[in-house]
Amino acid sequence: MTVKEVLSVLEALAPLSYSEDFDNTGLLVGDYNTQVxxxxxxxxTLETVVDEAIENHCNLIVSFHPIIFKGLKKLTGKSYVERTVLKAIKHDIAIFSIHTALDNAWNGVNAMICEKLNLNNRKILIPQEGTIKKLITFVPHKDAEKLREGLFKAGAGAIGNYDNCSFNIKGIGSFNGNEDSNPTKGKKGETHFEEETQIGVTFSKHLEGIVLHALFENHPYEEVAYEVTTLENTHQHIGMGMVGELSEAISEEAFLVLLKKTFKTGVVRHSALLGKPIKKVAVLGGSGSFAISAAKSKQVDAFVTSDLKYHDFFQAENQLILADIGHYESEQYTKELLVAHLSKKITNFAVVLSKVKTNPVSYF
Incomplete structure (x- = not known):
């Protein structure tokens, strides 16, 4: 199995097309054609992690955070980033980062936080924009069913809990092929009128290439007329953060104890307690100050995230509790998620969970 084939398994969980623009996801070091x-x-990914990969005979490191985030102009070993990359290259070890693609995935980072806290009725906190596209095409009546089935098989027409969704309008299409054309209907140089079905289907952004391939494979015309547009509709399963509910409301003190115990953190930094029970909770792994307003708009009782600054806590404004559990702590269970997914899909070689604790923050 090649690196490319392994990465396709990971993309099924978290398509890289949903990575944030500022991020650096994908294969950072190595060759796609290398046998894993x-x-x-x-x-x-640190030097100690590369050493661990060497010791375990692993030549592909799947890392949540990217070791290369900003551009590298030199590889002289002066920084921990350069030393890590150099060691990986020297030992023919590929490095892949999934980062914000997994942040935005329905079964990603925030789903793991919800699972650890036993939160139910989960919904995306901040849906990512521009993730739903619409295809409109025109096909002869007798070919409409075949084309629809092809599009459905490619993943088009899936909306929330439903699939095989489409809208169909019957009408008359016209066309006139020039001398270089090879029409499947009508004759060259003559305007032809054909009874056609207009088919409209929506699909997730990352499926565009697959859906268009299915369109061309199943359409009878030499020149296929179609339109692809990006919709403003909200995708239910793509975006940053999640909102869920505890099975029963608990006190603020009990909730903070739950956070400290569940995420094994040295301290939970939080805003002022309000003397109200906690039931509805928003979570966002990693740095989440940008989502405070979104959490307040969802009228949650608490927002669990990390990397909050001094002035961020003022934004609670006695409307909710802001709880900072630590960056590493909020994302630590991501490794379990990735190992479980890869182990289920790949059985012909080892998938190893790193034992190196890479948290750069210590508590005294």
């Missing part, structure tokens, strides 16, 4: 001998899954 073993996979090491980690939160961060």
């Amino acid at each position: 001998k073993g996979i090491l899954v980690t939160l961060d």
